[in-house]
Amino acid sequence: MNNERLMKTLDFTKEFIKGAFSADYNSSRIMRVEAYEKLDNFMILCYGELLGLPLPSSYYSIELLPYLAEDLTTWEKRMLDRKEVLSERWGKYDWCC
Amino acid sequence: MKNIVFFGGKGGVGKTSSSASYSLFCAQRGYKTLIVSTDPAHSLGDIFEVEIGNKIRELDNNLFGLEIDPEKASDDYIKRTKAEMRKTLSPIIIEEIERQIDAMVVSPGSEEAAIFDELVKIIINYTSDYDVIIFDTAPTGHTIRLLSLPELMGAWMDSLISSRREAVELMKMSTVGNKELHDKYTNDPVLNILMRRKEEYEKAREILIDSRKACFVFVLNPEKLPIIETQKAISILAKYGIQIGGVIINKVLPDDISDEFLLKRKQTERFYMEEIYRKFKDMILMEIPLFPDDIQGKLYLEKVSLLYTDVI
Numbered sequence: 001m002n003n004e005r006l007m008k009t010l011d012f013t014k015e016f017i018k019g020a021f022s023a024d025y026n027s028s029r030i031m032r033v034e035a036y037e038k039l040d041n042f043m044i045l046c047y048g049e050l051l052g053l054p055l056p057s058s059y060y061s062i063e064l065l066p067y068l069a070e071d072l073t074t075w076e077k078r079m080l081d082r083k084e085v086l087s088e089r090w091g092k093y094d095w096c097c
Numbered sequence: 098m099k100n101i102v103f104f105g106g107k108g109g110v111g112k113t114s115s116s117a118s119y120s121l122f123c124a125q126r127g128y129k130t131l132i133v134s135t136d137p138a139h140s141l142g143d144i145f146e147v148e149i150g151n152k153i154r155e156l157d158n159n160l161f162g163l164e165i166d167p168e169k170a171s172d173d174y175i176k177r178t179k180a181e182m183r184k185t186l187s188p189i190i191i192e193e194i195e196r197q198i199d200a201m202v203v204s205p206g207s208e209e210a211a212i213f214d215e216l217v218k219i220i221i222n223y224t225s226d227y228d229v230i231i232f233d234t235a236p237t238g239h240t241i242r243l244l245s246l247p248e249l250m251g252a253w254m255d256s257l258i259s260s261r262r263e264a265v266e267l268m269k270m271s272t273v274g275n276k277e278l279h280d281k282y283t284n285d286p287v288l289n290i291l292m293r294r295k296e297e298y299e300k301a302r303e304i305l306i307d308s309r310k311a312c313f314v315f316v317l318n319p320e321k322l323p324i325i326e327t328q329k330a331i332s333i334l335a336k337y338g339i340q341i342g343g344v345i346i347n348k349v350l351p352d353d354i355s356d357e358f359l360l361k362r363k364q365t366e367r368f369y370m371e372e373i374y375r376k377f378k379d380m381i382l383m384e385i386p387l388f389p390d391d392i393q394g395k396l397y398l399e400k401v402s403l404l405y406t407d408v409i
Contacts, residue, residue, distance in 0.1 A: 021273050031271035038264035045257055049204055050197055057253050058201050059210035060294065062174065066181040067286045069194045076197075 043068070043075050050076055098128070099312050101220065101230050101304065102342060103244070105330065106316035107323045108236040111347040113140045115316045115385065116233040118401035124160035125402065128228035131161045133219060135212055135243065136235035139164045146394050157395070161227070163219075167211040171202060174211070213246050217301040224304065237330050244313075245337050247302035254295040261288050305339055312342030319346060319369040328376060343381035346373060350387055 021028075044053070046061040046068070055061075065072070078084045104116035113134075120132040131153070134141040141164055142149040145156050151166040175198065182191050201207070216232075223230060234240040265282050272278040305311050313334055317323035331341055349370070350363050374382065385401055 028271045028273070031267060035264060035267035035271050038260070038267055042257070042260045042264050045260055047197070047201075049201060054205070056206065056249065057210075057257070058204050059171070059207040060250075062198060062201055063178050063181075064287050064290060065178060065194060065198070066185045069182065069186055069190055072197065073190070073193050 039071070040075065040079075043071065044079075047072060047076070051079055098229065099310060099342065100224050100228070101232070101311040103232045103234055103240070103311070103313045104316060105234045105237055105240045105313060107326045110316045110318050110323055111385070112316050113144050113233050114398070114401065115314075115345050115347060116231050117141065117144050118398040119314075119405055120160055120162075120229075120231045121157065121395070121398045122402035122405040123229045123231070124157055125399075127159065129159050129161075129226075130229045130231065131163065131219075131223060131227045132156075132231045132233060133162075134164045134233045135216060135240070136233065137167060137208065137212070138235075141233055144393060144398070165212055165215045167208045167215075170215050171207060171211040174214070175202060209243070209246075213243055213250075216243065217247070217297055220301045220304055221297060224310075237326055241330055241333050244305065244334065244339060247298045247305065248337060251295060251298045251302065254291060254298065258288065258291050258295065261285070261291060306337070308340040312340045314342045314345060316345045316347050317373070318348045319366045319373060321369065324369065324373060324376065341380055343383065344373070344377045345383050345385060346370070347385045348387045349384045 044051070045055070045057075046064060047058070048055050049058040078088075102116075102119070104112050104119070106112050116132060120130050123130040132141065134149075139149070141162060145162065147154070147156065147162075149156075149162045149164045151164055151169050153161050153163045156162045178198075179191070182194075186194075219230065234243070265285050265288060268282045269279060272282065315327045315330065317327050327344065334341065350359065350366055352363075354360060354363060383404065383406075385404060388397070388400075391397075
């Protein structure tokens with residue numbers, strides 16, 4: 001009886017750990033999507049000027065370029081492409097599986 | 098004796114001649130003095146009759162001068178960044194990013210940002226090397242904006258930092274098991290740079306609002322507009338917590354005039370002088386007379402520097 005409960009608890013814990021820490025599970029995928037969105041938001045705060053948003057700190061964002069330039073070019077293209085932005089929004093709603 | 102003294106006021110009231118003569122006054126009393134011009138249209142070199150430029154140069158015994166050159170400052174900044182880029186990025190990306198850099202350098206406010214950066218650097222790095230640092234600033238509006246930047250930029254940096262931190266934390270959580278990505282975000286260089294900048298602004302701001310260390314001196318003429326402008330500026334600076342050290346009344350007409358036109362001017366002037374003494378009565382006031390010829394060269398500056406007492 002007690003054994004059964006212990007097994008149950010262990011199974012539950014195993015499942016929990018799998019779900020929380022494994023990269024192939026949906027949960028971390030959702031988190032990743034969220035994280036990328038937050039990174040995008042940060043890019044807007046730094047380089048919004050390239051999209052036509054006047055910002056107080058664009059001069060200071062230049063020194064961040066060595067670490068952000070790789071994402072910057074693709075980010076700019078994505079932001080300026082309306083279709084891309086819309087499909088990204090839709091992509092968040094996972095209808096299948 | 099303050100470490101940092103800003104000279105401000107309306108355009109054309111005689112900021113440069115007042116600050117230059119004050120710097121000479123400090124140097125002659127044995128204080129190691131640095132005078133810095135933050136006005137993009139420099140006139141410091143003209144009054145000392147030497148070329149100063151953006152490297153510290155000795156002007157007299159104990160006296161050093163420097164003119165902040167925003168263009169040179171931003172050029173250096175871009176060069177530094179590009180050198181850093183060559184370490185981390187492929188040439189193809191650098192090529193692609195050139196256009197963005199150019200757009201960001203010419204964006205409105207970047208000259209101001211460059212001057213502000215230099216100002217912060219001077220305030221943080223040179224206060225220990227010199228007994229007094231005197232800033233000859235651009236006309237009022239420009240200067241007040243410059244002095245309010247530490248607070249504004251500090252707040253902006255806070256929001257950048259919190260946004261970046263949030264993203265990095267999420268990234269770290271969602272990349273458990275993906276070592277490469279996880280490591281990329283564990284010690285985020287972007288966050289480090291932002292934090293460093295924020296610290297610098299805080300340091301500069303602390304020095305600026307410390308009444309024992311820094312103060313602001315207004316130069317004005319006994320006329321209507323400079324008085325109004327000075328009043329406005331004083332209330333704005335008070336809001337940012339910057340101390341007012343005193344008011345210098347420049348170009349005061351002498352008493353012994355016989356010319357009718359000038360006598361009439363003197364009457365108007367008296368009215369404004371009374372107003373100045375009434376409005377700024379809690380501050381240290383000092384008069385500099387109108388000289389028959391231009392204030393230029395050391396001889397003149399010395400003449401004016403005799404008028405200063407050990408007050409500011």
